[in-house]
Structures are given as C-alpha cells and as structure tokens.
Amino acid sequence: MCGNYDAMSEESRKEFLTLDQEKLIHKYQLESDENYLYIKVLGQDYQISRQLGTVTCRGSMKPAEHDIVMAIYDVFCCSDVNEKFPEMAGNWETLAQMGGIVGAGHARKLHQPDVIRPLEGKTEEIRKACESLGGLACKGGDVSYLLPVFPFLKVWFQYWDSDEEFPASIRFLWDKNSIKILHYEIIFYTTKYIEDKIKELIR
Incomplete structure (x- = not known):
C-alpha cells in the first residue's frame, strides 16, 4: 500500500x-x-x-x-477542466448518497461501532478537536461543525453521543457539488482522515 x-x-x-x-x-x-x-x-x-x-x-x-x-x-x-470555480449546490449528501453502492460500503467503514466507540462521552473534547481543525459550530447533533477542508470547500460533521436508547453515531455531509472539486475516492479518504484526526486529538 x-x-x-x-x-x-x-x-x-x-x-x-x-x-x-x-x-x-x-x-x-x-x-x-x-x-x-x-x-x-x-x-x-x-x-x-x-x-x-x-x-x-x-x-x-x-x-x-x-x-x-x-x-x-x-x-x-x-477541477482543472473548469475555467471557473464550481458553485456549491447548497444541498448536503452523505458518502452513501454521493457514491451509490460503492459509497454505501465506504460509509459503513466509517460508522462501525468500534470506530465510533472512542468518541463516546467526549462531546467537549470533540468540540475542541473540531475547533482546532478550524471548524465553525452549527446546529445538528450533540456536536456539529462545518470543517473547512479548504477555504472554499467544507464538510459538515455531526456527532450524537450514546444514551439509554441509541448508540453513538456520526455523520459527514458534503455539498452535492463537491464531486466537481474532488474525486469521490479522495472525498472518502479525506473523510476518514478527519475522523481519525478527531480521534487523535481527543486522546
């Protein structure tokens, strides 16, 4: 590899x-x-x-x-083929929505219980990690930040902590037109990098 x-x-x-x-x-x-x-x-x-x-x-x-x-x-x-920078659609999609069958498989890798478990009970630490990555707090989830992958391209990270009824869960949302800026494979690996980086920062 x-x-x-x-x-x-x-x-x-x-x-x-x-x-x-x-x-x-x-x-x-x-x-x-x-x-x-x-x-x-x-x-x-x-x-x-x-x-x-x-x-x-x-x-x-x-x-x-x-x-x-x-x-x-x-x-x-x-995006070199585009003379002008592609406009953002304003519609947010998960990796599964962006990548179809392949995307669904990729999304599952990011959402496995053993992947999310290190985040449980650490909402304040996750907030600090997101802010160290330049994130802007917004609504949605127990922790919700727009993270600037680039100044012109953001990913929406959402985290829900576990409770008596539901396990902890995370969601990464990308603008629908992100695919005009990055190849899908790079979007997936960038998402995984962010997830791993957050876990590294909260240790």
Whole structure:
C-alpha cells in the first residue's frame, strides 16, 4: 500500500507541474510568491513548491501527511477542466448518497461501532478537536461543525453521543457539488482522515 501511495503521489506531483499556476492562483485566490503556492487545509497552512510540486507544512520542509497531499493535488487537478470555480449546490449528501453502492460500503467503514466507540462521552473534547481543525459550530447533533477542508470547500460533521436508547453515531455531509472539486475516492479518504484526526486529538 505504501508503494501505491508513493506512486500516486508522484504521478499527481507530475500532473500538478503541468498546470498553469497563475490560473490556479486566480481561480482559488491563493497566496503565492516566486517559490510557493500557499493553501490552508483543515485550519493548517501548507505550501506547494512551484518548481518541484512537493507539499510541505508552511515555513518548514516537514512533508505534509499523505491524505493532505492527495487532497491538495486532487483539488487542483480534478477541477482543472473548469475555467471557473464550481458553485456549491447548497444541498448536503452523505458518502452513501454521493457514491451509490460503492459509497454505501465506504460509509459503513466509517460508522462501525468500534470506530465510533472512542468518541463516546467526549462531546467537549470533540468540540475542541473540531475547533482546532478550524471548524465553525452549527446546529445538528450533540456536536456539529462545518470543517473547512479548504477555504472554499467544507464538510459538515455531526456527532450524537450514546444514551439509554441509541448508540453513538456520526455523520459527514458534503455539498452535492463537491464531486466537481474532488474525486469521490479522495472525498472518502479525506473523510476518514478527519475522523481519525478527531480521534487523535481527543486522546
């Protein structure tokens, strides 16, 4: 799997270097200088080398995590066919709704009891984790935040804690037109990354 990740990252890096960077800067309203393009992902700052295409944490040479790297490459390459940035539909969908039969299988992996169990009884810790990811509190669930995957693309995270009648549950909602910005596979892996990151932050 690591080999596949490395191959995917390398192909995506090469594809990024073929793109018109000035168009990317204008389209995504990116901060830039002669060496880097800068972009924020889940509240953290990253830089993409204009000469090499490598993605590192801003102000350092520390490599970004793989899921972050692939999301950054994909948002530039997937929507490159659109001259203008795709408008959001304003309609929220689950992974299952977005991906059909495949999506239903992916969603189940994120909602297994053993996956959710570490979150039980930790609503305040989950709130703090969401805020550290740049989230904006909103209505829905015991914990509900709009998390900025990118400044221009948010995912709606909702969590319900367990009680006497129901087990704990989570839901991730994406705008229907997110698929015009990221490939479905990247949307799934980004969702899983967020879930894992929240669990890491509350430990």
